[in-house]
Amino acid sequence: MNDSFKHHFHQLAQIGALPEGGVSRLAFTPEDKLARSWLLQRMVEAGLSVSTDAAGNIIGRRRGQKELAPVMTGSHIDTVPQGGNYDGAVGVLAGLEVIRRLNRENIQTKRPIDIICFSAEESSRFGMATIGSKAFTGNLDAEKARSLKDKEGVSLYRVLTEAGCTPDDLGHHPTLPVHAFIELHIEQGPVLEACHCPIGVVTSIAAPTRFKVILKGRSDHSGSTPMNMRRDALAGVSELILGVERIASREAGKNTVGTAGYAWAMPGSMNVIPGRVEVGIDIRDINRDDKEKAVKAIKSLMGDIAQKRGLTVSCDQLCHEEPVALSGKMVHLLEKAAHACKLESMRLPSGAGHDAMNMAKITDTGLIFIPSLGGISHNSAEYTPDKDIEAGIKVLHKTLLHLAQE
Numbered sequence: 553m554n555d556s557f558k559h560h561f562h563q564l565a566q567i568g569a570l571p572e573g574g575v576s577r578l579a580f581t582p583e584d585k586l587a588r589s590w591l592l593q594r595m596v597e598a599g600l601s602v603s604t605d606a607a608g609n610i611i612g613r614r615r616g617q618k619e620l621a622p623v624m625t626g627s628h629i630d631t632v633p634q635g636g637n638y639d640g641a642v643g644v645l646a647g648l649e650v651i652r653r654l655n656r657e658n659i660q661t662k663r664p665i666d667i668i669c670f671s672a673e674e675s676s677r678f679g680m681a682t683i684g685s686k687a688f689t690g691n692l693d694a695e696k697a698r699s700l701k702d703k704e705g706v707s708l709y710r711v712l713t714e715a716g717c718t719p720d721d722l723g724h725h726p727t728l729p730v731h732a733f734i735e736l737h738i739e740q741g742p743v744l745e746a747c748h749c750p751i752g753v754v755t756s757i758a759a760p761t762r763f764k765v766i767l768k769g770r771s772d773h774s775g776s777t778p779m780n781m782r783r784d785a786l787a788g789v790s791e792l793i794l795g796v797e798r799i800a801s802r803e804a805g806k807n808t809v810g811t812a813g814y815a816w817a818m819p820g821s822m823n824v825i826p827g828r829v830e831v832g833i834d835i836r837d838i839n840r841d842d843k844e845k846a847v848k849a850i851k852s853l854m855g856d857i858a859q860k861r862g863l864t865v866s867c868d869q870l871c872h873e874e875p876v877a878l879s880g881k882m883v884h885l886l887e888k889a890a891h892a893c894k895l896e897s898m899r900l901p902s903g904a905g906h907d908a909m910n911m912a913k914i915t916d917t918g919l920i921f922i923p924s925l926g927g928i929s930h931n932s933a934e935y936t937p938d939k940d941i942e943a944g945i946k947v948l949h950k951t952l953l954h955l956a957q958e
């Protein structure tokens with residue numbers, strides 16, 4: 553792999569680095585701001601003309617021969633708390649590396665090529681993911697920016713204003729025309745490594761439906777209440793959790809995943825029958841009908857369990873998002889590019905959300921995955937070997953060049 557990429561990768565990894573390993577650069581914290589200004593400098597060094605939009609997205613443009621809609625590539629450099637060095641960062645730095653290679657080879661393209669660093673991709677600070685790309689595609693306004701707050705009560709609106717952005721402009725400008733968008737990202741799952749395949753071509757991005765479910769029974773003495781006279785909310789939730797697993801793995805679609813991420817039992821004492829349990833359920837699928845089927849089955853199961861066990865159930869739907877199918881043209885182009893680079897590729901769905909899913913609403917969008925060792929991500933142990941990053945850069949390079957000459 554190229555030395556300047558490595559050099560930059562290590563420099564960026566220092567910003568917000570933690571003594572115990574990994575990195576914390578939550579959106580618009582001092583660490584993230586430092587990384588953003590570092591990146592801006594690297595863009596200028598690569599000869600790009602740089603601008604920042606209302607949501608703080610940083611855009612570096614390599615001019616084209618004609619005034620045409622640009623080809624864009626990019627990702628994000630904010631992280632989760634104690635995150636890894638690869639999630640997001642690889643995609644932004646790979647885009648810059650492609651620019652440097654084009655510069656070195658003195659290649660002129662018809663269309664401009666833009667590198668975009670989306671702000672606040674991770675939901676860790678403001679509870680909403682892919683904020684920058686939502687704003688870029690016209691799906692976030694100033695009012696929403698006022699309502700999104702971090703756990704200290706500081707709003708996105710205020711944070712953007714303090715960073716010198718103009719949140720009042722959000723949603724007021726027509727979305728800029730983009731010829732195509734390609735994102736390179738680590739897989740954050742185990743499939744590519746298990747298949748010994750360096751390049752994943754993403755066909756669709758799964759979307760979550762999330763519920764907060766509360767089952768209520770009655771707290772009673774664990775010694776003096778006979779088994780047939782109990783209304784144990786935790787036993788009911790246990791049945792529900794196993795039901796979610798069964799429905800997602802066998803009864804909905806082949807790509808459905810379902811998770812009960814937490815269950816809080818009250819009062820939480822060994823000698824008291826749990827009278828109230830809150831459980832968080834996350835269902836994802838790339839197929840809308842399969843997800844609908846899973847959601848319906850889980851809701852009906854809740855009702856059955858409550859009735860059978862004398863419990864009451866309340867279910868609060870926190871989000872219900874649409875899966876996104878990516879452009880068939882881009883899938884084909886990426887496969888062709890991988891083939892031309894003598895790299896094996898495979899099609900796969902993305903279980904995690906990415907900025908690409910918002911960009912897909914406004915332009916032809918492609919998403920390249922490279923392997924994550926052990927499937928580990930959002931963790932300081934996140935790792936992708938150099939040779940796999942280089943493979944991703946090559947495919948990105950070929951594809952961007954092709955699109956920029958269209």
Ligand SMILES: [Zn+2]
Nearest residue numbers: 639640673737
């Ligand atoms: Zn990411």
